Amino acid sequence: MTQHAALTEALAEAVRQVPGVAFLKPGVAQRLRAAVSDTGDSGADSKASPAGLRISRSDGNGPWKIEIQIVTLAEARALDVTRAARRAVDTCLEAMVPSAAARITITVTGIV
Amino acid sequence: MTTGTHPPAAPPPDSDDELLPCGRLLSQVWAAWEDAVTDDHQRTCSHCRQAIGELEALRTSVRDLSHGTEAPDGFAAGALAHRVMDVVRLELRPGKPLPLGAPDDGMWIMESVAARTLRAAASRVPGVQASSCRIGYDDADGTGRATVSLGIQAPLSSTDLAELAENVRGQVEVAADQHLGLGIARVDIRVTDLVDVPGSTEEGHER
Amino acid sequence: MAGDRTSTAPPDTQAGLDDALLTVRAAEGDEEAFAVLVRRHAGALVGLATRLLGNQVEAEDAVQDAFISAWRRLPEFRGQSSFGTWIYRIVTNRCLNVLRARKPQAALDTAPEPAAPEHTVAPDRITEARAAVGDMRQALDGLSAEQRACWVLRELDGQSYESIADTVGISQQAVRARVFRARRHLTNAMGAWR
Structure with a gap:
């Protein structure tokens, strides 16, 4: 597993664990799959990064650019959940890529 | 403009029309009947009356095809709605991102998501429903505090609209703070409609 | 659905609202408001389309396409007419196209x-x-x-x-x-x- 993929997976898991996060925003591919629900998941790409989380890096040593889209629970305060998600991301990054700088955006795209 | 009731001598070529033996055009006899402007001739002329009889017979025989505004038997609105919404959810219009906290913090909420919460807050004032809810923010001072422009339906029985608007503003500000954490600079409220609210929301169909 | 207390407006809480209100909300991106409009008008529109096309399967397809087209065009809809009149027209025109395609x-x-x-x-x-x-x-x-x-x-x-x-x-x-x-x-x- 590449560092990129491992980081994506770890970050997604960290954000999902944050209280008040319902789920990461489902991507178009996932929603399409749900729309034509008779076709089962093709195991190949179901592991691919969720659309709600995107990591990029302009060059090998530049800062990571991390964009996360979350759907929060109505009983939680959106700002508090987002802050907690932000802290979870920071913690995860420190553990996995301690020296790297990162620009992080977290967007609430739904409340359920 | 509709043409006069007096026919030309012969039907225009290629019109499918027919000149009745009494000298009237079939199209005009039918139109007069439909528009309820039959004259003495039509009421007594056997040719005209026969022509109208045929149209009435047609109307009778098609009644079985017509179901008014009912759905056909065996139609499930829910299933169709599901199929429509599956596509709609692939083409959402979430609006613009609004800063949660300061813009530099990198935390955002989509306008349509925040609007849903604020509309719901407005409806906590009895008899009020929010229609339009646009949210912008002023980045000039770096605080990114939001400005809300809200359209509401107010109950017809309201005696003091200014007070009502103040109550709505209060609910919106509380919800923005407690449910979202969205800093609000200003809430503009427009009363777009005064509606007769019979206690609760049970209207079901348009006008 | 979890936590519908106050913040979100699940379909049920919008079900009693009038078309004009729901149309404005839907135009601003509230898809649940649009879902209420779809459920409210679908039956009558499928009836209309069935009368126009003489076939309920095609009618449902036409109505489905019409609603999707309406969702896409909603931001430009300025309430010149009621939502009901507007969608009635979209369905009729969709059916006309189906009829035209049926025979040269x-x-x-x-x-x-x-x-x-x-x-x-x-x-x-x-x-x-x-x-x-x-x-x-x-x-x-x-x-x-x-x-x-x-x-x-x-x-x-x-x-x-x-x-x-x-x-x-x-x-x-x-x-x-x-x-x-x-x-x-x-x-x-x-x-x-x-």
């Missing part, structure tokens, strides 16, 4: 007169009515797309000529001419004329 226009104006129905004596009234409906459907298939649409809107939906002209996008005079031709064709087909 050229063949229609020269369509042969259909044979008169055979069942002059029917054993009982129900059979007779059913047969008459069958004949009528067959006769309707002999009409051009525009003739059929104008006639259905006029005769089965009770629309005014003015409103049909608006919906179909042709002059009132043209609507009258098409309704006339349709009636002519149908009275002939019903074997009632002469």
Whole structure:
């Protein structure tokens, strides 16, 4: 597993664990799959990064650019959940890529 | 403009029309009947009356095809709605991102998501429903505090609209703070409609 | 659904709202408001489309496409008419396109007169009515797309000529001419004329 993929997976898991996060925003591919629900998941790409989380890096040593889209629970305060998600991301990054700088955006795209 | 009731001598070529033996055009006899402007001739002329009889017979025989505004038997609105919404959810219009906290913090909420919460807050004032809810923010001072422009339906029985608007503003500000954490600079409220609210929301169909 | 206390407006809480309110919300991206409109209008529209197309499966497809098109066009919808009138037009035009695609226009104006129905004596009234409906459907298939649409809107939906002209996008005079031709064709087909 590449560092990129491992980081994506770890970050997604960290954000999902944050209280008040319902789920990461489902991507178009996932929603399409749900729309034509008779076709089962093709195991190949179901592991691919969720659309709600995107990591990029302009060059090998530049800062990571991390964009996360979350759907929060109505009983939680959106700002508090987002802050907690932000802290979870920071913690995860420190553990996995301690020296790297990162620009992080977290967007609430739904409340359920 | 509709043409006069007096026919030309012969039907225009290629019109499918027919000149009745009494000298009237079939199209005009039918139109007069439909528009309820039959004259003495039509009421007594056997040719005209026969022509109208045929149209009435047609109307009778098609009644079985017509179901008014009912759905056909065996139609499930829910299933169709599901199929429509599956596509709609692939083409959402979430609006613009609004800063949660300061813009530099990198935390955002989509306008349509925040609007849903604020509309719901407005409806906590009895008899009020929010229609339009646009949210912008002023980045000039770096605080990114939001400005809300809200359209509401107010109950017809309201005696003091200014007070009502103040109550709505209060609910919106509380919800923005407690449910979202969205800093609000200003809430503009427009009363777009005064509606007769019979206690609760049970209207079901348009006008 | 979890946590619908205050913050979100799940479908049920919007179900009692009027069309104008829901339309504004939907135009601003509230898809749940749109879902309420879909559920509210779907039945009547499928009825309309079934009358226009004579086939419920195609009718449901047309209505589904019309709603999706409406969702895409909602941001430009400025409430010139009610949502009901607007979507009625979209469905009618969608059906017109289906009818036009069904048969090439050229063949229609020269369509042969259909044979008169055979069942002059029917054993009982129900059979007779059913047969008459069958004949009528067959006769309707002999009409051009525009003739059929104008006639259905006029005769089965009770629309005014003015409103049909608006919906179909042709002059009132043209609507009258098409309704006339349709009636002519149908009275002939019903074997009632002469």
